Amino acid sequence: MLLDIRNLTISRDTPTGRVQVLERVNLQINEGEIHTLVGESGSGKSLIARAIMGFLSSNWHIQADRLWFEEHDLLTLTASQRRHIIGVDIAMIFQDAKSYLDPNLTVGEQLGEAVLDQDLSGRWLQRRKQRKERVIQLLHRVGIKNHESMMTSYAHELSEGAAQKIMIASAIAHRPKLLIADEPTSTMEPATRQQIYRLLAQFHARYGMSILLISQDLGAIMKETERLSMIYSGQLMETGPTRALLDKPHHPYTEALLNTSLYRQSQREPRSRLPTLAGTEPSLQHLPIGCRLGPRCANARPKCVQTPELSKLRDRAFACHYPLNLEEKE
Amino acid sequence: MTRYLFRQIGLLLVTLWLLTLLTYGLGHWFPGEFITNSSGIFPDDIRYEDIVEQRAGDAGILSQYIAYLQHLFSGQWGVSLLDGEPVFEQLQLRFGATLEVALLAFLLALIPGIPLGVLAALYFRKPVDHTILTISLSGYSIPVFWFAQIAILVIAVHWGMVPISGQINPLYDIPPRTGSILLDIMLAQPSYLAAALHNALLHMVLPVSILAVMPMMLIIRLTRNAMLDVLQQNYITAGYAKGLSTARVIWSHAIPNAMQQLLRQLGALISLLITNTMIVEVIFSWPGLGSWLVRSIYERDYPVIQGGLLVIAALILIVSIILNLFHAWRYPQVRKDLYGTP
C-alpha cells in the first residue's frame, strides 16, 4: 500500500458554523497503480490532494483515522518534514498549469530548482553544468525538442499544453513514487489532453510510478486507469476496478453518471430524454444530512438520512443502503 | 523593449512640452506684467527695454513662447524679484541640496521598510503583523510638520543633541558648488574635513530621519500587501510541490514578485517624498528647492516660482518614466501586457 487514507474529514469554519466539506473519505492506492478520482467540481476531490500535500491553510481542519504514505504518518509530520518526504516521493501537477509557473523566472531556472542536489556531484561550476544537462534531459523526456528556446522562455510565452509539459518535467525530476494530477487537462483540447495522458502513461510504464488522477468527467479519464473512485459532495460513493465498476455499478450515483456519459450511448433510444440526476448539487451551507446524494437519488428511501457505512465486496466498496446490481449475491 | 522605450520617451517629451506651456502660461496668469514675471526685471529698470525686445514682449503669443523656450534652453531663467540673483544658478545649488536629503531619506525608508513589510506578511494575522501594521498605519498619519516640530523641541532644543536648522554651521565656510553639502565638503577639501563632515551630518540627522518616516510606513504597507498577494499565487504552491524549503520559496519566488508590485507603486512614494521634502525643508531652513518655492510663493517672486516648479515637476516626471522603463526592462512579462492593450 503506497497511500492509505481512512476516514479523512476536512472541515472549515464558515460564518454559519463549521462545515464538513469532506466527510469520512477512504482512499487506498497501491504501488504502481493508476487511480482516478471522479467528482463534480466542488465535490472536494482537490481537497484530498491538497491535504496529502499539506497545502491547506490553517482555516481548514483535517482529521483522519489514518493518513499514511508508505510508512510515514503524514498527520504527525511537521510542515518541513512532510515537505522533505513529499518533495522527493510525491509530486503534483495542476490544472491551469501556466499560473503555476513563476512569471519572473525562465523555464530553465524553474526546472533547475526541481533537480535534486544529490543527483549532482563535483564543484559549483560542474554542478551548474550537470543541472543544465539534467534540465535538457527532462525536457526531452516530456517530448520538448527545442530545449534551447524553451529554457529561456517565460511562462507568458507558453501555450497551456507546453506549460503542463513543463510541470510534468518538473514533477518527474525527483522520480516520485506517486504523482497526483489534479485535473491536469480540464482546460485543454482533446488532442492535447491525449498527448498529456500518453506522457503520464509512459512514465507509469517506465518507472512504475503510481498516479492519482483527479477528473470531473467520467468521459475524460485515462484509459490505463486501474481503479476508479466516485466522490459526490464530499462523500465517497463507490470505489473499485475500472472495468467492473463501469460494467456493473453498485451505487446509484455511478449509475446516474454512466447514464449521462458516452459509455452507454448505444443503449439509449434515439431521441430519448437523457436520464440525468434531478436537482442541483447542494451548496456548502445546505448540505443534506445522511447520504448527501439523498435528495437527488432516484431510489432514496427514509433510511437514507443515516449516513451509509462503506460496505466492502471483494475488491470493491460502496456507500449505499440500497445498492444496485447485486443479483448474483441474493 | 525598443518600441516601449521610444514610447515612454515620447510620452516624457510630450509631458515636458506641456509643462513648458504651463510655466509659460503662468507668466501671463500671475498678477502683474508678463515680462517682469518671467525675467524678474522691473519696468523702471534700465535693462527693461532690451529684455522686452529679447523676450518678444510686444509680439504675438507664438513668438513670445518661442522666445521663452530659447531663454529656457540657454539657461536664462531670469532673476529673482527679491534679491536679483539669477534663478538658474540658484536652482542648481538648491536642486543638489534637495536631492541629497530626499535620496538619503528614501534609502533610510527602504532599508528597514521592505524587510518589515515582508515580515508582517509572513506572520499574517499574528501579533507581529498586527504590531507592524498598527505602527505603520499610525506612523503614516502623523502630519510631518507636527512631527518635525516635536522632534526639534525634544531632540534639538531640550536635549541639545543636534542643531536646530540649516545645512552646516556657517563658520565652516564651505563654498557651495553642487548644493549637496557632503559633496561640497569633499570638493572643498578643507583642513578641518572631519570636523566639517561631522557637523554636516549632525545637521542632517533630523531632517533625513523625519523625512524617512512616512515613506517607510508606506513601503511597509505596500510590501506587506504585495507579499500577501503573491503568497496566494499558484506558483508559490508549485514551489512547495517541488519540495523547496519555505525559505527558498520566499526568497526566490515570493520576494522577487512582490518587489515587482512594489516597484509599480513607487510613483505614489515619490510623490509623498517630494511633498514632505518641501515641508521639511521649510521647517529646517534647508536651502533646497522646496523651501525656496514656498518662500517665493509667499513673497510673490514669480520668476523663482516658474523655475522651481519646472524643475520639481520635471524631476518627478523623469523619475517616474525611469521607473517605468526599469520595470519593463527587469520584468519581461510586463512588456507583453503593455503591447497587449489596444
Add this chain to the structure above:
Amino acid sequence: MARPNLYYEERSPAPLEMVWLEFRSKPLAMAALYILLLISLLVLIGPLLTPYEPNQQFIDAISLPPAWSTAGDIRFLLGTDELGRDMVTRLIYGARYSFGLPLLVVMSAALIGIGLGAAAAMTVGVKSSTLKHLLDVLMSIPSLLLALIIIAILGPGLFNAMLAIGLVLIPQFLHVTRNAVHDEQKRAYVTASRLNGVSQLYLLFTVIFPNIIKVLVVQFTIGLSIAILDIAALGFLRLGAQAPTPEWGSMLAQSLEVAYVSPWVMALPGLALFLTLVSVNLVGETLRVAIQRQLER
C-alpha cells in the same frame, strides 16, 4: 435581531452588507469610525458646546497650562495660548476648518469628478492608451505641489487653498471613476445587460454603478486624507488659513515661537490632526481590505 427562524433557511448577506460585517468585526476600525462621527458632530454643533469665542482673549490667563497641572486653571481645560485664548474652544472650532471644510471640498470634488469620469467612460471618445498614460504621469505630481501652483496664481488664503485642493482632487476622482467604469464595461454581466437592450443611463446607474461604488468609497477616504493633510499643511506654511483663524495647521504655525515655553499649544492641534488622520486612514484601509476579501470569496 430576534428574527424567528421557522424554516431551515439562511439569508446570505448582500455584498455591501458583507463588507460592513467584515468592517464591524474590526474593533479598531469601529473606534476610528466613532471618532470620525464625534468629530462630525463637533463640526455641526461645536459652537453650542464651547464656553468662549475662539478669538476671545483673557488678559489674566496667558499661556496657562492644561487644567490638571499645578499652574492650570479649571476654566481652561486644555490651557490657553500666548494670547490668552482658550485651547478647547479653538480646537473645537478648528474641527470645522480642518475636518468640515476638507469634507465639503472632497464631496464637491467627488461629485464633479465622478460625474465627469462616468461621462468620459460612457461616451465613445478618446480612448487611446496614450491619453491614459498621460493622465497617469500627471497623477504622479503631488497634490500639494499642484495646490501650491494654484495658490501662486490666486494668492494665499483659506478659500483659495480649498479651491486649489478641490481642483487637484477632481482629476483623481475622474481618473479612478473612468478606469473603474472601463474595467467593469469589459465584464460579461455588462455585456449581457447591453444585449438585453438597456439604455446607456440604465447601464451606468443600475448595472455598473453598484459595482464600482466600493472603489469610489475607498477613493473618497483617500481624497479626504489628502485634503485634510494638505489644507493643514498649507495653513502651516501660512499659505492657507491666515493668522487668527483657529485652523489646526495655522494654529501649529502660530505656536512655533512659544513651543518651548508652552508646548501644549503646539502639541494639541497636532494631536487633533493626527487623531483625525489616523481615523480616516484606518477606516479607508479597513474598507479596502474588506472589499478585497469579499472579491476573493
